[in-house]
Amino acid sequence: MIFAEIVDWSIALVPVLLMAALFVWLDVFKLMSVSEMIGLLLLGALAALVAWPVSGQMLDALPMGYSFYSRMVAPWIEEALKGAALALLIATNRIGYKLDAVISGFTIGAGFSVVENILYLVRFPELSASVWMVRGLGTAVMHGATTAILAAVTHELIERSLRNQGARRGFNFLWMLPGYLVASLIHLTFNHFPDQPMLVMILTLVVAPVLLIALFRLGENETHQWLTEESEAHRRWLEEWRAGGFPADASGQRIKSLAARLKPEQASLIRDFCIVKAELVLAAEEELLDRDRKLEEGEAERLRAAFARLEEVKQAIGKVGYAALNRQLPFSANDEWELEELRELIGR
Incomplete structure (x- = not known):
C-alpha cells in the first residue's frame, strides 16, 4: 500500500519538476538560480491555493473532468491566476529577456500543477496509477506549457511597445491579454477530451516539449542578439562620455x-x-x-x-x-x- 502511494505521488508530481529543472539547466545564460526557481514554484503553488476555494469544490474524480466547470470555466480562472503571478514578476522587473520569461512561465505553471495534483492525491487516493500518470505527464506539463506561452507572448508585446522608450514607466495589463487568450484556449481544448485521457497525454508529451524547446531556442537567440547590440551601444555611449x-x-x-x-x-x-x-x-x-x-x-x-x-x-x-x-x-x-x-x- 505504501509503495503504491509512493508510486502514485511520484508519477503525479515529479515529471513536471524534472522538466522545469531541465530547462533551467539547459539555459546557456544561467539566468535563474536554484533559489529563484524555488521561489517561482512557490509562486505558482500560491496561485493554485488561491484557486482552491472555487475550483477545489468542483473537482472531478478523473484526470480531466466531465463537468461544464472543468471544461469551460476552470481554464479561464486557472490561467488568470497563473498570469497574475507572472504579472507580478513583470511589474517588478524580475523578468529580463524572453528566455527568462519562458523559463519563469513554465516554472510557475509547474508549481501550480504540483499543488493541484497534491489536492487530487489527497482527495482521491483510491484512483489508479494510470490516472496519476495522465495528470503528471499530461495535465501538469500542459499547465507549464500554457504559462510559458503566455509569458513569451506577453514579453514580445512588451518589448515591441517599450524597446525605444527607455525605462519602463508602468505596467499595462493589456500586454497580457493576447497571451492569456491563447493559453486559456489551449487549456480549454485540452479539457475537452475527458474520454480520451491517454491520447491527450501522449499528444501533450509530444507537442509541448517541441513547442517549449522552440520558444527556448528563440529566446536564446534573441537574448544573444539583444545583449550584443546593447553592449555595443553602451560601449559607444561610454566612450563618448570618457572623451x-x-x-x-x-x-x-x-x-x-x-x-x-x-x-x-x-x-x-x-x-x-x-x-x-x-x-x-x-x-x-x-x-x-x-x-x-x-x-x-x-x-x-x-x-x-x-x-x-x-x-x-x-x-x-x-x-x-x-x-x-x-x-x-x-x-x-x-x-x-x-x-x-x-x-x-x-x-x-
Missing part, C-alpha cells in the same frame, strides 16, 4: 541641456554618475555574454566598489537632481534587470 563630451543621441543631448543649467560641480557629478552606471551595465552584459557566470579574481571587489561609487554619486547629486537626471538616462528596464543580475553575481 569629455556628451553622447550624440537624444538622451545624451537632453543630459547636456540639463548639465548646462547646473553648477560645474553638479554637472561633474552627473558625468561621473553616467560613466559609472554605463560601466556597470556594460560589465553586466559582458558577464551574461560570457555565459560561465564566473568572475575573474579581483573583479567582484572592483564591481562592488563601482556600485558603492554609483550610490555615493547619486546621494551627492541629491533627490531632486537625480529625479531630473533619471528621466533623461537611456537605460532600459532590461538594463536595470542586468544590474540586478550583476549584483547577485557579486553577492551584494
Whole structure:
C-alpha cells in the first residue's frame, strides 16, 4: 500500500519538476538560480491555493473532468491566476529577456500543477496509477506549457511597445491579454477530451516539449542578439562620455541641456554618475555574454566598489537632481534587470 502511494505521488508530481529543472539547466545564460526557481514554484503553488476555494469544490474524480466547470470555466480562472503571478514578476522587473520569461512561465505553471495534483492525491487516493500518470505527464506539463506561452507572448508585446522608450514607466495589463487568450484556449481544448485521457497525454508529451524547446531556442537567440547590440551601444555611449563630451543621441543631448543649467560641480557629478552606471551595465552584459557566470579574481571587489561609487554619486547629486537626471538616462528596464543580475553575481 505504501509503495503504491509512493508510486502514485511520484508519477503525479515529479515529471513536471524534472522538466522545469531541465530547462533551467539547459539555459546557456544561467539566468535563474536554484533559489529563484524555488521561489517561482512557490509562486505558482500560491496561485493554485488561491484557486482552491472555487475550483477545489468542483473537482472531478478523473484526470480531466466531465463537468461544464472543468471544461469551460476552470481554464479561464486557472490561467488568470497563473498570469497574475507572472504579472507580478513583470511589474517588478524580475523578468529580463524572453528566455527568462519562458523559463519563469513554465516554472510557475509547474508549481501550480504540483499543488493541484497534491489536492487530487489527497482527495482521491483510491484512483489508479494510470490516472496519476495522465495528470503528471499530461495535465501538469500542459499547465507549464500554457504559462510559458503566455509569458513569451506577453514579453514580445512588451518589448515591441517599450524597446525605444527607455525605462519602463508602468505596467499595462493589456500586454497580457493576447497571451492569456491563447493559453486559456489551449487549456480549454485540452479539457475537452475527458474520454480520451491517454491520447491527450501522449499528444501533450509530444507537442509541448517541441513547442517549449522552440520558444527556448528563440529566446536564446534573441537574448544573444539583444545583449550584443546593447553592449555595443553602451560601449559607444561610454566612450563618448570618457572623451569629455556628451553622447550624440537624444538622451545624451537632453543630459547636456540639463548639465548646462547646473553648477560645474553638479554637472561633474552627473558625468561621473553616467560613466559609472554605463560601466556597470556594460560589465553586466559582458558577464551574461560570457555565459560561465564566473568572475575573474579581483573583479567582484572592483564591481562592488563601482556600485558603492554609483550610490555615493547619486546621494551627492541629491533627490531632486537625480529625479531630473533619471528621466533623461537611456537605460532600459532590461538594463536595470542586468544590474540586478550583476549584483547577485557579486553577492551584494
